[in-house]
Amino acid sequence: xxxxxxxxxxxxxxxxxxxxxxxxxxxxxxxxxxxxxxxxxxxxxxxxxxxxxxxxxxxxxxxxxxxxxxxxxxxxxxxxxxxxxxxxxxxxxxxxxxxxxxxxxxxxxxxxxxxxxxxxxxxxxxxxxxxxxxxxxxxxxxxxxxxxxxxxxxxxxxxxxxxxxxxxxxxxxxxxxxxxxxxxxxxxxxxxxxxxxxxxxxxxxxxxxxxxxxxxxxxxxxxxxxxxxxxxxxxxxxxxxxxxxxxxxxxxxxxxxxxxxxxxxxxxxxxxxxxxxxxxxxxxxxxxxxxxxxxxxxxxxxxxxxxxxxxxxxxxxxxxxxxxxxxxxxxxxxxxxxxxxxxxxxxxxxxxxxxxxxxxxxxxxxxxxxxxxxxxxxxxxxxxxxxxxxxxxxxxxxxxxxxxxxxxxxxxxxxxxxxxxxxxxxxxxxxxxxxxxxxxxxxxxxxxxxxxxxxxxxxxxxxxxxxxxxxxxxxxxxxxxxxxxxxxxxxxxxxxxxxxxxxxxxxxxxxxxxxxxxxxxxxxxxxxxxxxxxxxxxxxxxxxxxxxxxxxxxxxxxxxxxxxxxxxxxxxxxxxxxxxxxx
Amino acid sequence: xxxxxxxxxxxxxxxxxxxxxxxxxxxxxxxxxxxxxxxxxxxxxxxxxxxxxxxxxxxxxxxxxxxxxxxxxxxxxxxxxxxxxxxxxxxxxxxxxxxxxxxxxxxxxxxxxxxxxxxxxxxxxxxxxxxxxxxxxxxxxxxxxxxxxxxxxxxxxxxxxxxxxxxxxxxxxxxxxxxxxxxxxxxxxxxxxxxxxxxxxxxxxxxxxxxxxxxxxxxxxxxxxxxxxxxxxxxx
Ligand SMILES: Cc1cc2nc3c(=O)[nH]c(=O)nc-3n(C[C@H](O)[C@H](O)[C@H](O)COP(=O)(O)OP(=O)(O)OC[C@H]3O[C@@H](n4cnc5c(N)ncnc54)[C@H](O)[C@@H]3O)c2cc1C
Ligand code: SF4
Ligand code: SF4
Ligand code: FES
Numbered sequence: 001x002x003x004x005x006x007x008x009x010x011x012x013x014x015x016x017x018x019x020x021x022x023x024x025x026x027x028x029x030x031x032x033x034x035x036x037x038x039x040x041x042x043x044x045x046x047x048x049x050x051x052x053x054x055x056x057x058x059x060x061x062x063x064x065x066x067x068x069x070x071x072x073x074x075x076x077x078x079x080x081x082x083x084x085x086x087x088x089x090x091x092x093x094x095x096x097x098x099x100x101x102x103x104x105x106x107x108x109x110x111x112x113x114x115x116x117x118x119x120x121x122x123x124x125x126x127x128x129x130x131x132x133x134x135x136x137x138x139x140x141x142x143x144x145x146x147x148x149x150x151x152x153x154x155x156x157x158x159x160x161x162x163x164x165x166x167x168x169x170x171x172x173x174x175x176x177x178x179x180x181x182x183x184x185x186x187x188x189x190x191x192x193x194x195x196x197x198x199x200x201x202x203x204x205x206x207x208x209x210x211x212x213x214x215x216x217x218x219x220x221x222x223x224x225x226x227x228x229x230x231x232x233x234x235x236x237x238x239x240x241x242x243x244x245x246x247x248x249x250x251x252x253x254x255x256x257x258x259x260x261x262x263x264x265x266x267x268x269x270x271x272x273x274x275x276x277x278x279x280x281x282x283x284x285x286x287x288x289x290x291x292x293x294x295x296x297x298x299x300x301x302x303x304x305x306x307x308x309x310x311x312x313x314x315x316x317x318x319x320x321x322x323x324x325x326x327x328x329x330x331x332x333x334x335x336x337x338x339x340x341x342x343x344x345x346x347x348x349x350x351x352x353x354x355x356x357x358x359x360x361x362x363x364x365x366x367x368x369x370x371x372x373x374x375x376x377x378x379x380x381x382x383x384x385x386x387x388x389x390x391x392x393x394x395x396x397x398x399x400x401x402x403x404x405x406x407x408x409x410x411x412x413x414x415x416x417x418x419x420x421x422x423x424x425x426x427x428x429x430x431x432x433x434x435x436x437x438x439x440x441x442x443x444x445x446x447x448x449x450x451x452x453x454x455x456x457x458x459x460x461x462x463x464x465x466x467x468x469x470x471x472x473x474x475x476x477x478x479x480x481x482x483x484x485x486x487x488x489x490x491x492x493x494x495x496x497x498x499x500x501x502x503x504x505x506x507x508x509x510x511x512x513x514x515x516x517x518x519x520x521x522x523x524x525x526x527x528x529x530x531x532x533x534x535x536x537x538x539x540x541x542x543x544x545x546x547x548x549x550x551x552x553x554x555x556x557x558x559x560x561x562x563x564x565x566x567x568x569x570x571x572x573x574x575x576x577x578x579x580x581x582x583x
Numbered sequence: 584x585x586x587x588x589x590x591x592x593x594x595x596x597x598x599x600x601x602x603x604x605x606x607x608x609x610x611x612x613x614x615x616x617x618x619x620x621x622x623x624x625x626x627x628x629x630x631x632x633x634x635x636x637x638x639x640x641x642x643x644x645x646x647x648x649x650x651x652x653x654x655x656x657x658x659x660x661x662x663x664x665x666x667x668x669x670x671x672x673x674x675x676x677x678x679x680x681x682x683x684x685x686x687x688x689x690x691x692x693x694x695x696x697x698x699x700x701x702x703x704x705x706x707x708x709x710x711x712x713x714x715x716x717x718x719x720x721x722x723x724x725x726x727x728x729x730x731x732x733x734x735x736x737x738x739x740x741x742x743x744x745x746x747x748x749x750x751x752x753x754x755x756x757x758x759x760x761x762x763x764x765x766x767x768x769x770x771x772x773x774x775x776x777x778x779x780x781x782x783x784x785x786x787x788x789x790x791x792x793x794x795x796x797x798x799x800x801x802x803x804x805x806x807x808x809x810x811x812x813x814x815x816x817x818x819x
Binding site for chain 2: 039040042043044045047048057093096097100101102103105106107108109110111112113114137140143144147151152154155186215216217248249251331332335336450451452494495496498499500501502503504
């Protein structure tokens with residue numbers, strides 16, 4: 001069957017922060033671009049980001065990008081690539097100033113400069129004391145940023161295909177990327193989008209877990225598509241568990257609460273973080289705080305009848321500060337738990353939040369294949385779906401929004417350069433859309449399992465076998481179970497066979513991506529016998545730089561693992577050598 | 584305690600149905616199913632995968648799941664099941680073409696939004712760092728920038744129903760005000776000229792439906808009257 005073909009110079013898949021920053025770069029440069037998004041751009045999950053975006057403006061006290069770089073390297077537990085980290089931290093002030101110029105409504109200090117708040121792991125003077133580096137719009141920073149970026153794209157007349165879902169990458173014989181297949185939801189029509197360059201900005205995949213701060217649409221499509229196209233995914237065993245997900249609901253309560261002076265209490269009313277992180281206390285790195293909470297809960301000092309959560313206290317900040325700086329979390333807490341934080345502490349638990357791993361790229365946003373980092377021609381990635389790698393084994397809060405705009409822009413620039421060198425489109429391979437159509441046809445079968453059932457099994461398995469603390473036995477069992485679930489996923493079917501806006505079909509196709517991410521996570525986690533950042537092994541409690549200071553690469557074919565060097569050469573400054581990580 | 588709840592849901596699949604109809608369905612509500620969206624997801628997962636609706640964030644920030652709930656526009660993810668009278672009648676937000684079930688075509692709504700030039704216009708050379716803005720000037724934007732473009736307001740506005748192509752509607756007008764109110768924006772006159780039109784702005788008859796339904800507790804009517812005041816002030 002032949003599919004209709006649409007031709008563009010560049011296609012951006014994803015209309016979140018990373019996609020919109022990239023498309024802006026492309027539209028302003030006059031590159032013929034289309035942005036595909038499963039949802040209207042402002043509905044992307046970047047809108048949910050609360051706490052802030054980091055940049056060492058030093059608007060409240062001395063700060064500089066070297067300190068920011070140091071914190072990021074340390075936060076990443078030395079698994080980040082220091083060239084990419086330098087690139088990001090150095091660009092931060094320009095990138096955030098640019099957002100301000102686009103109209104992003106930052107909160108302000110009395111002198112008119114951007115308001116900055118403390119955040120976990122943000123320290124002055126190479127780890128000495130907390131510093132105010134997180135630029136914020138109350139606790140709705142992501143929403144403000146996403147809208148400002150969308151608005152700027154309206155100005156630049158960016159071309160959008162809204163409610164289109166990319167299905168598969170198209171690679172030619174040489175392995176170059178020459179387009180994607182995509183489903184227009186409203187009509188059910190599948191198209192081939194033939195492009196000189198494809199840029200993925202498809203966001204995270206937090207929906208592999210049962211409890212997650214992520215949206216329904218965060219299903220790891222970009223990673224799934226890359227894996228199916230034979231490309232590896234990097235460091236996928238590293239998942240950030242945010243310390244303060246609303247107990248029972250999963251909805252996030254920003255670290256900005258602790259930045260503004262809130263703190264955690266166990267059942268004895270003890271401010272336990274003082275024991276785990278004497279200097280940074282509640283503002284230690286997220287992995288550190290999440291583990292401390294889990295230990296408190298495991299040792300019976302959790303709160304509530306089931307002793308299964310801890311409390312986040314902020315009433316001492318007073319209603320004024322809460323209403324000015326944290327109005328959104330007050331609303332969320334009342335909405336979902338019926339608890340007003342002005343009067344009562346909020347029940348919180350560590351909750352799956354962020355995918356540190358992703359499609360391997362360099363700091364220019366070019367996708368890399370293999371241990372020798374061969375550039376995949378025509379393919380770019382940025383944002384949460386990519387692994388540059390700046391977040392290494394643990395991301396610092398507010399570094400993701402920064403990552404979106406810095407790498408969205410640099411990937412956009414790389415595409416502009418690449419497209420210039422291509423006088424014409426490379427030819428599409430024969431039967432370019434065949435694979436996607438076959439995958440879709442399978443869902444139409446009359447016998448098979450329901451998507452919701454297999455998806456639920458996956459989420460339970462991930463929650464039980466790849467959580468905050470991990471051991472070989474639990475992970476090995478997890479791998480076994482996930483392999484079974486992966487087999488079951490091959491036989492999922494949908495009942496609704498109609499063409500117009502078939503959300504059952506969309507969910508099934510999403511799940512086929514999500515399950516790739518889940519299996520990759522489990523396999524990669526079972527192999528890494530050390531503790532580093534968010535990957536905490538009870539049976540291997542220490543970081544082991546000699547053996548494990550290397551990036552994992554997972555391939556779908558044979559569920560194979562390879563390992564590649566961490567980039568130890570920053571662009572201009574000295575390498576920051578590994579040290580013990582204390583906060 | 585699990586209990587059953589009754590729903591009556593607007594269904595329309597253009598491939599199959601000559602016209603829309605309401606379908607009754609009962610679903611078991613678990614302990615953790617606090618919000619209407621939980622129930623809808625449950626229906627879709629367990630009972631009928633053809634039920635079509637939009638959703639994403641499940642926390643009231645993405646604006647996907649606006650619908651008419653017992654006759655009133657709201658977000659499914661922020662609506663407590665416990666507050667709903669049964670059978671819970673669900674329909675698409677009114678006034679926009681229905682694509683399927685609870686999914687409407689939002690083109691008109693976004694067209695109006697785009698038409699107010701929803702971006703800060705300031706052609707002066709930018710400083711190296713941020714432009715300065717006083718906290719007071721910034722405060723003018725509170726109560727406006729929280730809008731999630733859910734369309735609950737515009738699709739409950741009678742003036743918008745009758746003239747969706749000509750009247751901007753409360754959401755777009757709220758944003759028109761947002762840029763007028765931003766001390767960084769340099770296009771006040773141009774913006775006011777564009778709004779000074781019997782339809783674009785002046786079709787608002789202060790019916791206030793928009794204020795009642797906004798899930799973010801914003802007040803488009805107030806923004807609209809502020810625009811009118813600014814316009815008057817300019818004339819004198
Ligand atoms: C609750 C929450 C709070 C957070 N707070 C902060 C914070 O304060 N500071 C910070 O730095 N970080 C924060 N983060 C992290 C940060 O918000 C995310 O990592 C970031 O927004 C991801 O942006 P993105 O552009 O990569 O993806 P997203 O914003 O998730 O966008 C993905 C886009 O891709 C599209 N897409 C996906 N798959 C397909 C497909 N197959 N076809 C077509 N389109 C597709 C989607 O439609 C969407 O437009 C937070 C995260 C969460 C969940
Ligand atoms: S106040 Fe104006 S905008 Fe709001 S519902 Fe009434 S007519 Fe519509
Ligand atoms: S003003 Fe309120 S109801 Fe209207 S679109 Fe914005 S958030 Fe929705
Ligand atoms: S699902 Fe996002 S607003 Fe309800």
